[in-house]
Amino acid sequence: xxxxxxxxxxxxxxxxxxxxxxxxxxxxxxxxxxxxxxxxxxxxxxxxxxxxxxxxxxxxxxxxxxxxxxxxxxxxxxxxxxxxxxxxxxxxxxxxxxxxxxxxxxxxxxxxxxxxxxxxxxxxxxxxxxxxxxxxxxxxxxxxxxxxxxxxxxxxxxxxxxxxxxxxxxxxxxxxxxxxxxxxxxxxxxxxxxxxxxxxxxxxxxxxxxxxxxxxxxxxxxxxxxxxxxxxxxxxxxxxxxxxxxxxxxxxxxxxxxxxxxxxxxxxxxxxxxxxxxxxxxxxxxxxxxxxxxxxxxxxxxxxxxxxxxxxxxxxxxxxxxxxxxxxxxxxxxxxxxxxxxxxxxxxxxxxxxxxxxxxx
Amino acid sequence: xxxxxxxxxxxxxxxxxxxxxxxxxxxxxxxxxxxxxxxxxxxxxxxxxxxxxxxxxxxxxxxxxxxxxxxxxxxxxxxxxxxxxxxxxxxxxxxxxxxxxxxxxxxxxxxxxxxxxxxxxxxxxxxxxxxxxxxxxxxxxxxxxxxxxxxxxxxxxxxxxxxxxxxxxxxxxxxxxxxxxxxxxxxxxxxxxxxxxxxxxxxxxxxxxxxxxxxxxxxxxxxxxxxxxxxxxxxxxxxxxxxxxxxxxxxxxxxxxxxxxxxxxxxxxxxxxxxxxxxxxxxx
Numbered sequence: 047x048x049x050x051x052x053x054x055x056x057x058x059x060x061x062x063x064x065x066x067x068x069x070x071x072x073x074x075x076x077x078x079x080x081x082x083x084x085x086x087x088x089x090x091x092x093x094x095x096x097x098x099x100x101x102x103x104x105x106x107x108x109x110x111x112x113x114x115x116x117x118x119x120x121x122x123x124x125x126x127x128x129x130x131x132x133x134x135x136x137x138x139x140x141x142x143x144x145x146x147x148x149x150x151x152x153x154x155x156x157x158x159x160x161x162x163x164x165x166x167x168x169x170x171x172x173x174x175x176x177x178x179x180x181x182x183x184x185x186x187x188x189x190x191x192x193x194x195x196x197x198x199x200x201x202x203x204x205x206x207x208x209x210x211x212x213x214x215x216x217x218x219x220x221x222x223x224x225x226x227x228x229x230x231x232x233x234x235x236x237x238x239x240x241x242x243x244x245x246x247x248x249x250x251x252x253x254x255x256x257x258x259x260x261x262x263x264x265x266x267x268x269x270x271x272x273x274x275x276x277x278x279x280x281x282x283x284x285x286x287x288x289x290x291x292x293x294x295x296x297x298x299x300x301x302x303x304x305x306x307x308x309x310x311x312x313x314x315x316x317x318x319x320x321x322x323x324x325x326x327x328x329x330x331x332x333x334x335x336x337x338x339x340x341x342x343x344x345x346x347x348x349x350x351x352x353x354x355x356x357x358x359x360x361x362x363x364x365x366x367x368x369x370x371x372x373x374x375x376x377x378x379x380x381x382x383x384x385x386x387x388x389x390x391x392x393x394x395x396x397x398x399x400x401x402x403x404x405x406x407x
Numbered sequence: 408x409x410x411x412x413x414x415x416x417x418x419x420x421x422x423x424x425x426x427x428x429x430x431x432x433x434x435x436x437x438x439x440x441x442x443x444x445x446x447x448x449x450x451x452x453x454x455x456x457x458x459x460x461x462x463x464x465x466x467x468x469x470x471x472x473x474x475x476x477x478x479x480x481x482x483x484x485x486x487x488x489x490x491x492x493x494x495x496x497x498x499x500x501x502x503x504x505x506x507x508x509x510x511x512x513x514x515x516x517x518x519x520x521x522x523x524x525x526x527x528x529x530x531x532x533x534x535x536x537x538x539x540x541x542x543x544x545x546x547x548x549x550x551x552x553x554x555x556x557x558x559x560x561x562x563x564x565x566x567x568x569x570x571x572x573x574x575x576x577x578x579x580x581x582x583x584x585x586x587x588x589x590x591x592x593x594x595x596x597x598x599x600x601x602x603x604x605x606x607x608x609x610x611x612x613x614x615x616x617x618x619x620x621x622x623x624x625x626x627x628x629x630x631x632x633x634x635x636x637x638x639x640x641x642x643x644x645x646x647x648x649x650x651x652x653x654x655x656x657x658x659x660x661x662x663x664x665x666x667x668x669x670x671x672x673x674x675x676x677x678x679x680x681x682x683x684x685x686x687x688x689x690x691x
Contacts, residue, residue: 183534184534186501187501187536189497218516218517219541220541221491221494221497221539221540221541222538223498223536223537223538223539224536224537224538225534225535225537226534226537227528228528228530228531228534230530230531231529231530231534
């Protein structure tokens, strides 16, 4: 989660404790849901009809700092207690260690709105499932600094991974690496032929190391370019989702003439993604019909409370671009503005504006 | 113009990778010259930065199981390609456990060296990773620019100290100064010196030995006539020297340098299957 964002969102629910993160350009979102059975004791607290589920976020670094050295923790810590104290605005993490030593960490938290990217794996045309090791071995051939990678389907049912070369880069100067995996390396393959998507490698690598360490197979759900790709890990007590925006550009298919006929959205104007702040509109999740497949967005809060201010959202926008996922010009935000018809940015008139742009025009 | 080659033996592959890694540390871009029997990595001082030049020669038979080459024309059965050796280095980096590596010159959208690595996998078919490395084809009229440099008329030729030692000395000196003076004499003594406003440091090596060079008319080197003790020195960019020393991953069979007083230092590193010459010009 720290590979994605600087803040850790915690949401205790009846179904379990959900930990989430999002990156600054809103093009990557991850959630880890630990079922109650994962814990020795799990009390989410009462959430009556009047009280909303309590949600908060803490600084990722502060949280991680408590678990800094895993090997020594494993040797010395017997129990870990996580306690949310709303009135004191503190998240308490108590490590019960050997020899009667108890370390108590009090982290300041901020209440926040729900962080949820809307996505539906059922609506994805293609699905791949592979042991994490196979994917890790595939990704190792790409340089650690590579930003984006294209996953595609090829002849003979083979699956390919190729480094994505930006249009600005000269094709005659850039090395292109391509890896082909046979269908039988996967546990299951159900893909639309000729499909391919381009996404950022950094966050994916993060999930991949987790999957490898936990020895869980990874499922990749994807659809057309532009629609997010969803990576899932499933276990009896853990559900993991990583949602990444994908490139919705023509160029992502022009590299491999063999994969023709992929339907995709026409190229977005470069202004669009750069101008994210003007498009701070919380959208309904409903499709807009003939205007092309929308990226999923997430409602920052229920439409009913249109009046209340979006404090959390404003803070987020003021942060500088985190050098994590490079906010690639053509990557769409998962959360905003997808309902705009490509090529005509700025025409939000058909959408209900639920949150005014805090910065003003 | 055609080129295809294949390496199947892992030891050969690793050896070849190490050579490419060394080249990659010395040159950002260089020329790969292919002939029927040999491969050459050439850095001509015209295109290099800092004026250093390099000539690295290896026999293809020591590395490749298959090697087929057709040059531009029958009388000129050679191919000259310009490439970024770092790309080749990266392509070979993850081929440590490969079943086979094939290299082929292709021209799909632009001339490329296609490196295809066949990796073992648990499935019925192998995994194939291809790396398309863009190359520039050098036209024949420019081949003269890349001729083998002749051994300069040096003042002193001396064997180098153990490279690992020399490397750690130079690395420490690099923190203090941008230039280093190499001086040596025909009595097997070499000094590495740096001098700044605040400090000067000299490391002395002795009993290094001087290689015998037969002079042109066949008789032994005319060392008798020269003053064995007098030092020939040249001041060079310390980073170039450091790059050369860092790039050496295996101890060479022979390592020596020829010093042309105040003009240049010519390094020769010989391994069993590959020879590397590196020329560093002296700073005025």
